Amino acid sequence: MQDRILxxxxxxxxxxxxxxxxxxxxxxxxxxxxxxFLAYLFSPLVDVLxxxxxxxxxxxxxxxxxxxxxxxxxxxxxxxxxxxxxVYARDSIPAGIHWINAELLPWISSTFHVxxxxxxxxxxxxxxxxxxxxxxxxxxxxxxxxxxxxxGLNFIQIGGTIVLIPIIAFYFLLDWDRMLLNLRxxxxxxxxxxxxxxxRECHSxxxxxxxxxxxxxxxxxxxxxxxxxxxxxxxxxIIGMVAGLASIIPYLGFAVGIIAAVIASxxxxxxDWTHLLLVGVVFMIGQAVxxxxxxxxxxxxxxxxxxxxxxxxxxxxxxxxxxxxxxIALPVAAVIVVLLKHLRDNYEKSSLYGxxxxxxxxxxxxxxxxxxxxxTKLDLEVKTQQDTDTPNLSDQK
Numbered sequence: 177m178q179d180r181i182l183x184x185x186x187x188x189x190x191x192x193x194x195x196x197x198x199x200x201x202x203x204x205x206x207x208x209x210x211x212x213f214l215a216y217l218f219s220p221l222v223d224v225l226x227x228x229x230x231x232x233x234x235x236x237x238x239x240x241x242x243x244x245x246x247x248x249x250x251x252x253x254x255x256x257x258x259x260x261x262x263v264y265a266r267d268s269i270p271a272g273i274h275w276i277n278a279e280l281l282p283w284i285s286s287t288f289h290v291x292x293x294x295x296x297x298x299x300x301x302x303x304x305x306x307x308x309x310x311x312x313x314x315x316x317x318x319x320x321x322x323x324x325x326x327x328g329l330n331f332i333q334i335g336g337t338i339v340l341i342p343i344i345a346f347y348f349l350l351d352w353d354r355m356l357l358n359l360r361x362x363x364x365x366x367x368x369x370x371x372x373x374x375x376r377e378c379h380s381x382x383x384x385x386x387x388x389x390x391x392x393x394x395x396x397x398x399x400x401x402x403x404x405x406x407x408x409x410x411x412x413x414i415i416g417m418v419a420g421l422a423s424i425i426p427y428l429g430f431a432v433g434i435i436a437a438v439i440a441s442x443x444x445x446x447x448d449w450t451h452l453l454l455v456g457v458v459f460m461i462g463q464a465v466x467x468x469x470x471x472x473x474x475x476x477x478x479x480x481x482x483x484x485x486x487x488x489x490x491x492x493x494x495x496x497x498x499x500x501x502x503x504i505a506l507p508v509a510a511v512i513v514v515l516l517k518h519l520r521d522n523y524e525k526s527s528l529y530g531x532x533x534x535x536x537x538x539x540x541x542x543x544x545x546x547x548x549x550x551x552t553k554l555d556l557e558v559k560t561q562q563d564t565d566t567p568n569l570s571d572q573k
Contacts, residue, residue: 423466
């Protein structure tokens with residue numbers, strides 16, 4: 177008994193030590209984690225190409241070249257459009273400030289009977305310059321330059337990581353089957369069936385998420401962007417893309433998108449109720465498409481996470497691993513949900529959760545026994561002998 181307890185203590189200590197070491201090696205581990213997720217994402221496509229008698233290295237190369245070509249073509253068409261809309265947004269700032277001073281603030285003043293205010297750009301510029309001259313000396317300028325240099329180094333590091341991830345993913349895919357077999361051989365034989373069942377559930381959840389959630393985000397962004405462009409909103413493409421990405425959190429994409437679109441419409445068209453109504457129609461259509469088409473057919477029952485858990489997972493991922501952490505936060509959270517579900521089931525079946533209870537009912541020489549522990553229930557009928565003290569088991573239900 178003591179040896180068993182000691183083994184569990186050493187196992188727990190080993191797991192804690194491993195997690196601590198991985199946390200210390202976070203800058204090194206993150207590219208490998210991203211590469212493993214990328215390899216997991218495209219391994220089914222590679223397997224399809226391998227089945228048609230292509231060498232595995234050639235199948236992986238074709239998949240990666242296809243991804244690169246698709247991204248290049250998309251960026252080739254999207255970057256000029258996005259840049260044009262960013263320039264338009266920058267040039268629209270003076271007109272927006274004029275609209276706020278000439279229409280919005282007077283309307284607020286007359287409606288709510290408050291003192292009228294006005295945005296003075298000259299005073300704002302003067303206040304910013306005074307703040308800089310007061311709070312930043314030559315030493316502070318040197319510190320700022322040092323931070324900019326460090327940011328440049330960080331940018332180079334991020335670029336190196338982006339290049340490194342596909343290379344590591346290539347080698348992961350090259351040895352994918354052998355790597356999975358080696359991992360399976362590490363599972364203790366008595367726990368192999370249970371472990372593989374958990375792995376299959378995690379695979380199912382991750383497959384639903386990858387095939388569903390990311391595709392929902394992409395298609396919803398397309399619906400918003402195309403709709404806003406059709407009604408004539410100059411920055412509709414940017415707003416649609418941001419709303420699609422933000423839809424990873426339930427209802428956040430809708431809220432961010434419609435607020436940004438309403439503000440952009442006010443700046444571009446003024447208080448035009450027709451365009452405001454069209455903005456509302458676009459986002460209502462987007463919500464209907466998401467709720468009745470995209471979610472049921474692509475995502476199914478989602479990933480078992482409540483909206484609060486989704487927000488927490490995304491924020492925790494961003495805090496721990498930046499943008500890459502945000503991308504992998506929900507898949508990791510979905511796997512954790514599966515593991516916690518099995519942990520809860522084992523806990524509910526244990527004697528620690530449910531009090532062991534027995535109920536004896538004596539009728540003549542038939543004794544009925546009801547035993548309940550956790551989720552397990554057992555009914556027994558025991559026929560007692562009058563001339564001996566040993567009961568015989570007669571029936572079990």
